[in-house]
Amino acid sequence: MTHEHYMKLALREAQQAFEADEVPIGAVVVMNGQVIARGHNMTEKLCDPTAHAEMIALTSAFNALGSKYLPEATLYVTIEPCGMCAGALYWGQVGCVVFGASDDKSGYRRSQPGRSPFHPRTELIGGILADECAQLMKDFFVNKRK
Numbered sequence: 448m449t450h451e452h453y454m455k456l457a458l459r460e461a462q463q464a465f466e467a468d469e470v471p472i473g474a475v476v477v478m479n480g481q482v483i484a485r486g487h488n489m490t491e492k493l494c495d496p497t498a499h500a501e502m503i504a505l506t507s508a509f510n511a512l513g514s515k516y517l518p519e520a521t522l523y524v525t526i527e528p529c530g531m532c533a534g535a536l537y538w539g540q541v542g543c544v545v546f547g548a549s550d551d552k553s554g555y556r557r558s559q560p561g562r563s564p565f566h567p568r569t570e571l572i573g574g575i576l577a578d579e580c581a582q583l584m585k586d587f588f589v590n591k592r593k
Contacts, residue, residue, distance in 0.1 A: 450545050453477055453523040454576045457547070460487040460500060461525045461583055467492060471583045474500040474524040476508040476517065483520070484508035500524060501532040505539055516540045518568065525580040527554035527573065533564040543570040547580025 453475055460473025464487035476484040486503025490496055501524050509515055521543040528536060528546065533555035536544055544565060549556075555564050565571060 448480055450523070450572065450575045453482070453521070454525070454545065454547055454580070456482060456485070457500075457523045457525050458576065458579060458583065460485050461580070464488045464500070465583060465587055471587045472500040472524065472526045474504040474522060476504050476520050476522050478517070478520045483511050497531065499529065499532050501528055502535060505535055505541075509539065518542045521545060523575075525576075526550050526584065527556070529553045530555050530564065536569065537564060537566050540566050541569055543572065545572045545575055547573075547575055548577045548584065549573065 456475045457473040460475065461471040464473060465471035469488040469491050471488070473487045474485070475482050484504045484507035486500045486507060488500050489498040489503060501522060504522065508517055508520060516539060518540045519542055522536065522541050523545045525547040527548065527550040528544065563571065
């Protein structure tokens with residue numbers, strides 16, 4: 448399977464968030480070619496500002512494996528992780544993080560200019576289906592401003 452395939456699965460999660468009137472970000476965790484966890488933003492539903500897509504997916508993956516580390520896992524997320532989620536990815540030692548669109552306002556690069564907040568062994572790949580991921584966010588906020 449390709450990065451694009453798994454990012455499309457993350458986009459499905461983001462669409463679920465969109466339909467629930469949540470900021471449309473979705474994530475999936477993959478190991479050995481299998482999706483082991485999914486998540487989408489649930490901050491409104493759970494009244495929890497930490498209920499980001501990445502956090503939901505990571506918690507599910509940790510529980511599924513009975514482990515607090517995921518060095519063989521890849522997290523696919525539709526938007527560049529924020530600083531909080533980057534910290535969780537660091538502590539979980541996630542092997543690879545693949546994101547779609549950049550987030551100039553809230554992404555980890557804004558809070559960590561010039562340095563990576565991820566674990567030193569974490570591979571980082573950005574820009575996978577970036578246009579599709581960004582468009583869902585744009586559509587969401589256009590609707591909010593109506």
